[in-house]
Amino acid sequence: MTGGQRRLGLRRRLDASALRWRARLDTPWVDRTLPWLTAGLLSLILLAIGLAVQRQLDGGPNLAAWTQAAWNLDRGRGSVSSLAGGNMVTDQWAFASLPLLWIGRWLPIGGVLAVAQAASLGLAVVPLWRMARQVARLRLGVTMGLMLAYGAAPVLYTANLSGWSAVVPAVPAIAWAAWFGQRRRWVAYGACVAVALLSRADVGLVLVASGILAISSGDRRSGGLTALVGAVWTAAFLLIVSPVVPRGPLTATEAVLARGQAPLAVLRDPLRLVTDLILQPNVGALVVLVGPLLFLPLVVPRFALPALPPLWLGLVGEEAVRQAQGPTPGADRLPTVLLLALVPMVLAAIVALARIGQPSVSRIRVDHRVVGAMVLASAATFVQVAPASPFNEPWSWGSQDAADGARMEAVERLDEIDAGGGVTVSPQLASLVAERRSVHEITAGPPRREWRPQTRAVLLDTTAAGDDGVALWERRDEDEAVAGLEARSYDVEYRGAGIILLVGPAE
Template sequence: MGLRRRLDASSLRWQARLDTPWVDRTLPWAIGGVLAVLLATIGFAVQRQLDGGPTLAVWTQAAWNLENGHGASSSIAGGNVITGQWAFTSLPLLWLGRWIPMGPMLAVVQPVCLGLAVVPIWRMAREVARLRLGVTVALSFAYAAAPILYTANLSGWSAVVPAVPALAWASWFGQRRRWVAYGVCVVIAVASRADVGLLLIAFGLLGITSGDRRSGTLTAALGTVWTAAYLIVVAPPVPSGPLTSGEAVLARGEAPLAVLRDPLRLVTDLVLQPNVGALVLLVGPFLFLPFVVPRFALPAFPPIVLGLVGEEAVRQGLEPGPGADLLPSVLMLAVVPLALAAVVALARIGQPSVSRIRVDHRVVAAMVLATVAIFVQVAPASPFNEPWSWGGRDAVDGGRMQAVDTLEEGYGLTGAVAVSPQLTALVAERWAVHELPVGPPDRGWRPTVPAIILDTTAVDDDGDRIWSDSDQITVLANLRGLSYDVAYEGAGVILLLR
């Protein structure tokens, strides 16, 4: 007991020394800045090792098409990436793609957006809930180490990203009765993607039950009108296979609202084992405290339920390939409401002191340990995955780049091309890009494009090659019979021109 008292006293002294306005002004921005730099570093490393994936290819092609007067369409995704999911806040990025390469820009913008959400979470904990510094740091750490942030960061860009800081700041401005700033944040959030409208309905209901009837009613009404308009105007179908990894990018933006047309899925698909595991990953770092105050956790339910069920619909139709097993990026929308609900729960279980709410240090320690354990176990940037080694290039990467260079020299920069999913981001700046399966095409495959790049190096989940030597011989023989000639072959990458 004597040791415990000394530790408590030492903790209180240090918190008292750091419990100053200067720390509250600077530390949350520092935490958000570190998070942004870390995520940006990971994004640049992933792009350098040519793992940007189909998402980067889709947005790069949409930017190129917009610049060349074709609208924000993508043949890789199979539609318009802006109007298909009402991702209007992403449109300025496509315009900036005229002058700034999309890859580096997205590698910076997404981390900055996610880092900005730290500040309102901090202020809600310190100024509204009156929590002490230690527990506030633990909450900020739980948000910053949420595995979904790092999983979504690997994809390059998701249309829901601008809504994450917008919702966090809207919560803060709403508490301060700064309604103009609140309205701006709400508009930014709902214009990020159509499915954010359901989250706004939940935010509005929370505001109404908390006493802010006018703002809550207007917020819920905006979310209702926006969601209903999208379902009527766009009427997105439930994704069905077969889907390429590029088509899945747009399908993931449509699926959360599309599954409302099939209510049975909301019951059957939600309780599947991968979805239950995803729920644990989201709520575990907060010690499941948001469930203690379910009314305040209400805004997290729409993105969790519809996001997981919609992702299951996409997964059932998705061909094996890059990104097939990633968590849906829409789950990022749930992290901020869960963090804010945890703030309320900690304020309620804590003990009031003179000016702050004191939370048992064992609860804080458990939150930090849970955050670290979940991050280390499942986050892509876990030390087990050796993220410090990312960013390098091997012989296969060299073969891919050489094949693309040969294509541009012998065929041109803008002609139609069919490529394996590993190379779509490298050839995306053209009108027509057709994504091939990650494995061998069907025997009856008769391509019509003049250029084809095949990547035969893909492996399955067990590390076994998907392409066998006989598959490669058969496909090449079929293409030669269709008047294709091998223009480059090396490191398992083959370029054929006709």
């Protein structure tokens, strides 16, 4: 037997083995259980990462703003945040987040948000699976490759590290709305549309684009109504709230609320919509989003239409916030508004694969080399870009070092001296002291010499580093900041491992 015959015989045996396994797995029972198991696994991974980040005291500005909003809501002041500079719910119409803030009255808000975010992002797997299997009739291997592309999307992990993003409830809502719309289950479809709209005001434009897609596909009544509801919701927000393009300087937590308004605020600046879209960070974000899907959504641009508003307005709005905020550690992360584009992109990729595949008896056959390339591209993008990449050693997250111990000691000391009083704080520590009525944030780096805090207590974290890993503070900066505050009658109450607590005289 020649070498060519042996290779041909091996390939036939492998093909026969693959066919047997495909027959065993391609059953209704697998389609009922495997998507839920996949969704549960993804949710557990995201939850573990989110809780680990919180345990190492790295909740970030999002968690600080929402924690303070929950604390104020519990005390009858509404979901306001002095850190963010406004109302976290009404200023961006994030009404879907309100029930979580109410639950935070009885349970730790950090854990509540971590569970809700992980469960929401994982839950989107099920309708995406059903769209691929039952609507597009793709085979199991192709469907699993698409779910891997969704589950490995770097923006999922960027959002998960942020503590909470108001657009998260819209992600499963948009995915389930697509499924229920295909099944003509209009009550469930309407409920999903309502949840999506209540997530944040700019989701209305996603629904406008989804409605236009439905009209072009022949569903004129449901598509027209969806587009109308989305347009009315967006117009109402523009008229009632009248968002403005953010102006600097913004603190890290003020930027959280600004991001909720910026996608619609930039509609007032048409020139910015053209000039800021093609900037390098925005082009890079688009490649990271579509690259793992082998740019297949661009093969069927009509089906990718619902992703256009968050890509265009969201990225331009993010650039406006970035310019107003200035150089800030972590500013190079993917904007969480891309979550709204992720599900439409995956749905468009499903359609593209169904069109380029070859029909068989009951399924669409897609070349296994295409699926392999998609899996490889997803894995490579995750390793290179995602915050949970092995290069960042996520298995070590959740541990605490000497600086973390100093942070907790300083906060305990602050509570003993001035429990509930106002405090001016570095952004890394904002979430630890957020349960106060008056919390003011300063920059991560050394403050200006003429800086004058407006609160009795000042809590500084001098361990911050820039995106290049270079420390923002030097010992000289620490000494100058302390000397300047002591000259204004502040006393050092705690100092250790780069954490400094100063308290002024009682008013």
